Amino acid sequence: MAALSSRSGSRRRTMNEINMVPFIDVMLVLLIIFMVSAPLITTGVVDLPSVGQSRQQPTHVIQVIVGKDETLKLKLDGEQDPQPVPLKALAARVKDAQAGDANTPVVISADRNVKYEAVVKAMDVLQRAGIQRVGLSVKNGAADN
16 A cells, blocks of 8 residues: 555646747747738728819709708709709609700709718619719709709
8 A cells, every 4th residue: 555655646746837938939930920021011002083074064964952851853954943853753854854865964962961861862763763874963062952
């Protein structure tokens, strides 16, 4: 029995600590790799659209005006007073105003206090109807009300 007790006393103690030296070495190697490769990474270039100046103003323009209360009005070239139009009838009225010429531009103007959702709804209705040239007005004041 004495032999059994001496064997248990000569066992090595298990290590309860983690050796941090290899961990630190790996972290330093990764740090050096990232420091060397960071300047080599190219940043992505985003090409934003710009507002261009047209040389010739179109002869026939259809203007859709979105008012502060989100009502829609349709204004043709020579008209001084825009005509109110419901959203459901907007596409049909614009197609009638185009008179078969699909290249007639449609410009959407909105008051700056209008929710963006109202402008997107008008654009969506026009694009779903197959109207090709739909644009946004880029004036500072936005719309005539």
